Amino acid sequence: MWHLLKTELSYHKVEIMVFTSLGLVGLIANIVTGWQNIDVDLPGVRSLMAVGIMVACFVRLISYTKEKKDRYHTSLPLPVRRIGLSRLLYIISIWICFVILFWISSSAIRPYPLDKIILETLTMSGFILMANATLFIYRDLFRFSFGSIRKSGFRIFNVVMILLGYILFYIIFAVGIPYFSFLRRINLFKENFHNVASSPYAVIVFNLLGIGLTIMSVILFARRKSYLE
Amino acid sequence: MTKAFRLKDVVKTYPEFQLGPLNFELEPGTVLGYIGPNGSGKTTTMHCLTGLVKADRGEMEIFGRRNNLHKPEWKLDIGYVGDVHVFYERWTAEKNLKFLSKFYPNWSDERVLELAKRFQLPLNKRAKDLSSGNRVKLSLVSALAHSPKLLLLDEPTSGLDPVVRAEALDTLFEVLEDGERAIFYSTHILSDISRLADELAFLHNGKIIQRSAKDDLTDQWRKISFKLSKENVVFEAAVNLTKEGNDHQIISSNFKATLKQLRGLGAENIQESRMTIDEITVQILKGVE
Numbered sequence: 001m002w003h004l005l006k007t008e009l010s011y012h013k014v015e016i017m018v019f020t021s022l023g024l025v026g027l028i029a030n031i032v033t034g035w036q037n038i039d040v041d042l043p044g045v046r047s048l049m050a051v052g053i054m055v056a057c058f059v060r061l062i063s064y065t066k067e068k069k070d071r072y073h074t075s076l077p078l079p080v081r082r083i084g085l086s087r088l089l090y091i092i093s094i095w096i097c098f099v100i101l102f103w104i105s106s107s108a109i110r111p112y113p114l115d116k117i118i119l120e121t122l123t124m125s126g127f128i129l130m131a132n133a134t135l136f137i138y139r140d141l142f143r144f145s146f147g148s149i150r151k152s153g154f155r156i157f158n159v160v161m162i163l164l165g166y167i168l169f170y171i172i173f174a175v176g177i178p179y180f181s182f183l184r185r186i187n188l189f190k191e192n193f194h195n196v197a198s199s200p201y202a203v204i205v206f207n208l209l210g211i212g213l214t215i216m217s218v219i220l221f222a223r224r225k226s227y228l229e
Numbered sequence: 230m231t232k233a234f235r236l237k238d239v240v241k242t243y244p245e246f247q248l249g250p251l252n253f254e255l256e257p258g259t260v261l262g263y264i265g266p267n268g269s270g271k272t273t274t275m276h277c278l279t280g281l282v283k284a285d286r287g288e289m290e291i292f293g294r295r296n297n298l299h300k301p302e303w304k305l306d307i308g309y310v311g312d313v314h315v316f317y318e319r320w321t322a323e324k325n326l327k328f329l330s331k332f333y334p335n336w337s338d339e340r341v342l343e344l345a346k347r348f349q350l351p352l353n354k355r356a357k358d359l360s361s362g363n364r365v366k367l368s369l370v371s372a373l374a375h376s377p378k379l380l381l382l383d384e385p386t387s388g389l390d391p392v393v394r395a396e397a398l399d400t401l402f403e404v405l406e407d408g409e410r411a412i413f414y415s416t417h418i419l420s421d422i423s424r425l426a427d428e429l430a431f432l433h434n435g436k437i438i439q440r441s442a443k444d445d446l447t448d449q450w451r452k453i454s455f456k457l458s459k460e461n462v463v464f465e466a467a468v469n470l471t472k473e474g475n476d477h478q479i480i481s482s483n484f485k486a487t488l489k490q491l492r493g494l495g496a497e498n499i500q501e502s503r504m505t506i507d508e509i510t511v512q513i514l515k516g517v518e
Binding site: 077 | 278
């Protein structure tokens, strides 16, 4: 499994460098504003990381499907659950690197306590786990289990679901939406969600959901009726 | 002796097609040609054996081990060349082979180089830049490099132009003629396998209609022409009959029995001629339509 993960990370190193650059922009901004003692809205930094990783999830799924990786990897002498897990570890390992870099930069530079930020980042990590697993769960459930449902309908449904999820995530965590009166509700919703996301309960709930969905994704992959694309 | 593979009551059902129930085995060191028209279930059989598709019921064993995806040790004994050739497209052939080598303890880099040389496979080309013929060759090298005891070859030359096909087959058969491996070769092009096969199994509409040793088929089938004035005779073992006046031509699946009957009936000008495997295959498959 680790050889498979190393191979995937090596194979996609150009994409990883692009996503890392997005994250690094935020981290550098974090460091610079910290040195200057400028109190900026930190979620903007993490939202860059989150949007970057979400794009990585999407690109990963497209590339994975296009290159028929399920078929290729299932033909290897590896237990099928390990193959299912290695699909998810790609994004998880990139996100862990992002978070570690973020924490190092933040704790080295920020003069004020980071409790809320750490908690919100942990909540985001749970959300990333959920999104990463959900994409593969949806793919496995509907592409390979319900053969009677037309492919084209599901392609559209897939895109809609993914877009909705990403838009929701952006609204919640993105900063930089200017204050316009007609966006007041979104801003209010965002603020309330920030308060919720930085609570310990949100950390526990999101991460438990993320871990649960990850396990479900592995089990569903193992139970697929077909590994053909 | 443990069978190379064993299928017992294997069934796979699709909306308008059912494969099976399949019940057959392959002895180690035997080459079995799996012959059938397009859509007869050859590829589905391969997919079930390799675990790419889960059969709806039945058991499958590879060298005595169930083809359980949670315990994939059985995959170490097989080399599979499928209908689709999948690689890391941005990597070279060499890098793809290097990736695979980590999974097989018996993998031999020397063997890879030797096979690549014989197949004239450009190892330094990216997989996405390989021609379809070279992709097949890369698949073959991937399947052979760890010296598997069982080879599953699913129409490996499908889609190749005649020149490339002949070249790939010639090299493949040179490699395979050492007689050490069990080979399960599915094709609808008989000339691909007739040279190598010990036995042939004929598949039609998801069912095996006949399995025979290749030599038995060529020994038993004949075209027989004769003159006979009697009418409404049912000829023994006659698969096909054409008649013009008193002139008859029969295709017989047991020429000795047919000849004995014809002599008993007083037929004249009896002439028999051998049939090629291709002709026999056509008659077997036509017989069920």
